[in-house]
Amino acid sequence: NKKQMACVGAVYTIEPFARKAEDIIDEVLRERKAQQRPGPQHKHVWAEMTREIGGIEVPAKEGLFCQLYAESVARNLGHDRPVICLLDGERALWDAQEVYFPGAVGILDLFHVLERLWAVAHCFHTEGSDEAQQFVEYRLRDLLQGRVGYLISGMRKRLRTEKLSGQRRKVVRSAVEYLENNKAHMRYDE
Numbered sequence: 803n804k805k806q807m808a809c810v811g812a813v814y815t816i817e818p819f820a821r822k823a824e825d826i827i828d829e830v831l832r833e834r835k836a837q838q839r840p841g842p843q844h845k846h847v848w849a850e851m852t853r854e855i856g857g858i859e860v861p862a863k864e865g866l867f868c869q870l871y872a873e874s875v876a877r878n879l880g881h882d883r884p885v886i887c888l889l890d891g892e893r894a895l896w897d898a899q900e901v902y903f904p905g906a907v908g909i910l911d912l913f914h915v916l917e918r919l920w921a922v923a924h925c926f927h928t929e930g931s932d933e934a935q936q937f938v939e940y941r942l943r944d945l946l947q948g949r950v951g952y953l954i955s956g957m958r959k960r961l962r963t964e965k966l967s968g969q970r971r972k973v974v975r976s977a978v979e980y981l982e983n984n985k986a987h988m989r990y991d992e
Contacts, residue, residue, distance in 0.1 A: 809862040810849045813873040814842035815883075823946035823991075830916065831939060846873055863894055867902040874903070890914045891984045910987040915945065918977040922957065925970040948991030954981050 817840040821829075829839070850865040874885060885906040889895045891914060899908055919938045927934035944953045957978045966974065981988070 806851055807862065808849050808851050809866040810847065811866045811870050812842075812845055812847040813870055813877070814845035815877060816840055816842050823943055826912075826946055826990075827939060827942055830912065831935070831942070844877075863898050867898045871902045889987075891980055893983075896987070908987045909990075910984045912945075912990065915981070915984075915988065916942065918980055921973050922977045925966060925973050926960070926964070945988060946990045948989065950981065950985050950988050954978055954985070957981070 819840055848866055848869045850862045850869070852862045853860060853865070855865075877883075878885065885903055887899045887903050887906045887908045888911050889899060889908065890911050896908065899906060916938070919941050920934070922941075923934040923937040927937055941953050941956075944950070957974060961971065961974055961978070
């Protein structure tokens with residue numbers, strides 16, 4: 803009963819690549835445009851687990867963010883390039899971002915959001931169906947166009963009006979809560 807979670811992070815440099823909502827939908831749902839995206843340069847990846855250093859226990863997240871911070875500072879000495887922190891929805895990661903990268907733009911990883919959207923789609927539509935695909939595509943478009951609140955209210959309405967079994971209701975409710983908790987980091991339209 804002494805399991806621990808490994809924390810993994812990466813630092814890399816990449817050329818800005820402006821895209822429209824349709825470009826991103828094509829890239830993530832249809833994998834058509836992925837090859838047009840510039841690739842990461844000088845990527846360094848770290849994995850940390852909580853460990854003892856000099857008699858002091860250093861939590862994995864703290865050790866990881868120290869590494870990420872040191873590498874980021876070395877790459878951006880003049881602080882002239884924007885720093886982006888792409889994180890999942892874990893609150894502790896956002897707290898660490900505020901400490902180590904207070905001026906960075908924080909973005910919720912779109913693929914974590916997509917996992918939730920697919921789970922909700924499968925509460926209303928058969929897995930692998932065109933209807934499930936359309937459900938996700940429409941909601942992804944809303945997110946990418948800055949309509950996070952609209953998406954959340956639509957899911958809340960379906961919770962009130964649709965007859966869902968206990969597990970399906972739990973999945974939708976969990977997705978709504980996840981989106982609400984991370985709303986500030988889903989400014990994908992910006």
